[in-house]
Amino acid sequence: MRRSRAFIPTTKEAPSDATLPSHIFLARAGFITQVAAGLYNYLPLAKRVIRKIENIVNEEMAKVGAQEVELSFVTPADLWAESGRIEKFGKELLRFKDRKNNLFVLGPTHEEMMVDLVRNRVTSYKNLPLNLYQIKTKFRDEARPRFGLMRGREFIMKDAYSFHASTEDLDREFEAMEAAYKKILTRLGLDFRVVEADSGAIGGSGSKELMVIADSGEDTIAICSKCEYGANIEAASRSARGSIPEAPEADFNKFLTPDTKTIDELAEFFKVDPYYTVKCVAKRVVYEDESEIVLFFVRGCDNLQEVKALNATEALDIVDVTEEELKEIGLEPGFIGPLDQAKAKHVIDSDLKGATNMICGANEDGYHFIGVNMSILDDVAYFADIAEVNEGDICPYCDGELSFTKGIEVGHIFKLGTTYSKPLKAEFLDENGKSQPFIMGTYGMGISRLVASVIEQHHDESGCIWTKETAPYMVNIMISNIKDEAQVEAGETLYEQLQNANVEVMLDDRKERFGFKMKDAELIGFPYTVIVGKELVDGNVQLFDRATKTKESMSVAAIFDKLMELI
RNA sequence: CGGGGUGUAGCUCAGUAUGGUUAGAGUACCUGGUUUGGGACCAGGGGGCCGAAGGUUCGAGUCCUUUCACCCCGACCA
Numbered sequence: 001m002r003r004s005r006a007f008i009p010t011t012k013e014a015p016s017d018a019t020l021p022s023h024i025f026l027a028r029a030g031f032i033t034q035v036a037a038g039l040y041n042y043l044p045l046a047k048r049v050i051r052k053i054e055n056i057v058n059e060e061m062a063k064v065g066a067q068e069v070e071l072s073f074v075t076p077a078d079l080w081a082e083s084g085r086i087e088k089f090g091k092e093l094l095r096f097k098d099r100k101n102n103l104f105v106l107g108p109t110h111e112e113m114m115v116d117l118v119r120n121r122v123t124s125y126k127n128l129p130l131n132l133y134q135i136k137t138k139f140r141d142e143a144r145p146r147f148g149l150m151r152g153r154e155f156i157m158k159d160a161y162s163f164h165a166s167t168e169d170l171d172r173e174f175e176a177m178e179a180a181y182k183k184i185l186t187r188l189g190l191d192f193r194v195v196e197a198d199s200g201a202i203g204g205s206g207s208k209e210l211m212v213i214a215d216s217g218e219d220t221i222a223i224c225s226k227c228e229y230g231a232n233i234e235a236a237s238r239s240a241r242g243s244i245p246e247a248p249e250a251d252f253n254k255f256l257t258p259d260t261k262t263i264d265e266l267a268e269f270f271k272v273d274p275y276y277t278v279k280c281v282a283k284r285v286v287y288e289d290e291s292e293i294v295l296f297f298v299r300g301c302d303n304l305q306e307v308k309a310l311n312a313t314e315a316l317d318i319v320d321v322t323e324e325e326l327k328e329i330g331l332e333p334g335f336i337g338p339l340d341q342a343k344a345k346h347v348i349d350s351d352l353k354g355a356t357n358m359i360c361g362a363n364e365d366g367y368h369f370i371g372v373n374m375s376i377l378d379d380v381a382y383f384a385d386i387a388e389v390n391e392g393d394i395c396p397y398c399d400g401e402l403s404f405t406k407g408i409e410v411g412h413i414f415k416l417g418t419t420y421s422k423p424l425k426a427e428f429l430d431e432n433g434k435s436q437p438f439i440m441g442t443y444g445m446g447i448s449r450l451v452a453s454v455i456e457q458h459h460d461e462s463g464c465i466w467t468k469e470t471a472p473y474m475v476n477i478m479i480s481n482i483k484d485e486a487q488v489e490a491g492e493t494l495y496e497q498l499q500n501a502n503v504e505v506m507l508d509d510r511k512e513r514f515g516f517k518m519k520d521a522e523l524i525g526f527p528y529t530v531i532v533g534k535e536l537v538d539g540n541v542q543l544f545d546r547a548t549k550t551k552e553s554m555s556v557a558a559i560f561d562k563l564m565e566l567i
Numbered sequence: 568c569g570g571g572g573u574g575u576a577g578c579u580c581a582g583u584a585u586g587g588u589u590a591g592a593g594u595a596c597c598u599g600g601u602u603u604g605g606g607a608c609c610a611g612g613g614g615g616c617c618g619a620a621g622g623u624u625c626g627a628g629u630c631c632u633u634u635c636a637c638c639c640c641g642a643c644c645a
């Protein structure tokens with residue numbers, strides 16, 4: 001491509017609302033333009049990068065036997081009513097009516113559509129397993145789209161769906177897909193981690209997220225210092241503590257503790273480690289038609305993990321409560337303890353099961369119990385893992401320590417089981433001629449988010465640094481002075497040579513100054529730029545490496561072979 | 568959906584407290600010239616329903632009302 005003919009509107013200044021490097025540079029370098037909140041146009045350079053990522057995805061999917069399809073973007077609302085997700089998704093589903101007044105939604109994900117496609121067409125175990133995928137625009141009417149391509153309303157996702165006759169076969173496919181996803185991210189040149197994840201509303205027996213490591217990531221992940229363990233903080237677990245602080249030995253007693261409402265005050269009052277205190281976090285949990293106050297108890301040194309808490313209650317949502325609401329049902333904020341089970345439902349963190357020498361609220365203004373042995377609650381209380389892991393906690397699988405890092409969720413794979421096949425009545429006949437719902441898996445990967453992720457990990461102050469597998473063009477030939485006929489000729493010759501060798505090459509033949517064109521090349525981030533300039537009088541050109549920003553001189557005769565060797 | 572902010576040239580922004588010539592700068596763009604190794608210089612030029620609607624006023628980018636859009640923090644996020 002000739003730069004003089006290319007549609008690459010680069011700018012010196014970034015849009016004022018861009019904060020992430022990926023957003024700033026993709027906009028400045030002429031890859032994307034914003035249309036409305038969460039909506040972007042992909043310009044020629046972006047389109048090329050997207051196609052490269054898609055090609056890699058297609059190659060890896062082919063290797064695991066997945067077949068590409070493309071389902072309609074506009075989907076009948078009926079299907080969403082059938083699965084029950086028309087309510088669950090709520091406003092994120094963009095709904096509209098056609099001229100015949102039928103209700104449709106823009107597809108935010110395609111479980112329903114894919115199940116509908118397969119049901120009644122695949123009807124025998126003999127035709128299983130089956131893995132179908134597509135790469136397609138999705139639309140979710142997010143309350144707050146942000147960060148450029150990172151969280152758009154319209155985005156490109158690769159979504160795969162697998163159908164099986166047994167959970168064992170699903171397990172096999174799940175592992176194969178995880179391996180394929182790792183391969184894709186490795187090929188893209190990304191530093192990532194596969195972590196255990198909360199399965200959320202979609203349900204199923206397990207899920208993993210593929211996280212690209214980046215400070216700008218919206219998710220916090222806990223990773224082990226020794227082994228492969230990693231988990232989204234929403235799902236992270238830990239081993240029992242290695243070193244336990246010295247216990248405050250005391251007989252069970254009620255103790256006057258005026259004005260000690262917080263854990264800090266309580267620990268200070270008794271001079272004990274917060275480990276031996278019981279923290280109460282009161283929340284209102286919301287079900288479909290009703291809501292109630294639930295008291296969550298964790299050790300004073302821990303915090304409540306709300307996603308875990310939500311899972312423990314099987315509610316739809318968890319919201320805060322006010323002190324007034326607590327007082328209304330006879331609770332004493334600051335002094336709430338687990339020994340009174342009458343006023344509200346309790347959920348106690350499993351780490352407190354059987355704990356001894358504990359201090360907890362006495363449900364009476366100004367009093368705490370000391371010397372509490374939690375095992376008296378074993379038969380009456382509901383225990384669940386609801387505490388958030390802390391940095392420094394021990395890995396659940398080895399003796400390594402957990403530390404936190406930020407990640408961008410670029411993939412999420414689920415073992416769905418029959419979550420969708422059952423309500424949608426998608427069944428096959430097994431060996432015994434018996435009707436069974438499909439055992440399913442679903443595997444998502446954010447293609448447009450991957451574009452942004454590459455730049456989050458590969459950029460510097462000058463702009464983008466595309467990896468070889470993602471670069472829109474591998475080589476940029478920059479003719480320093482377009483009025484110098486010798487330079488033009490040398491540049492054109494190399495351009496033709498590289499094109500004939502099927503190298504993706506850009507020829508910067510614009511009538512601009514050297515500095516302008518270099519800045520532009522750095523901003524766009526071509527892996528290599530050949531500078532045809534002042535050294536040509538000695539028969540030399542320079543090879544500029546974008547990643548290292550170094551220039552190397554070599555003869556005109558040698559440059560072609562050198563490039564072919566590098567790419 | 569709560570809280571906050573911003574809408575003026577393609578882009579980044581002044582101007583709005585206190586209403587008053589023909590609405591500005593930088594950048595980008597066009598023409599001519601000089602220049603050609605790190606986003607050049609000189610000269611000339613095109614480009615605006617000052618987000619939209621209504622109102623107050625002799626007069627509104629500026630004041631009032633309504634509305635829309637976009638952004639930020641939070642909630643939400645298969």
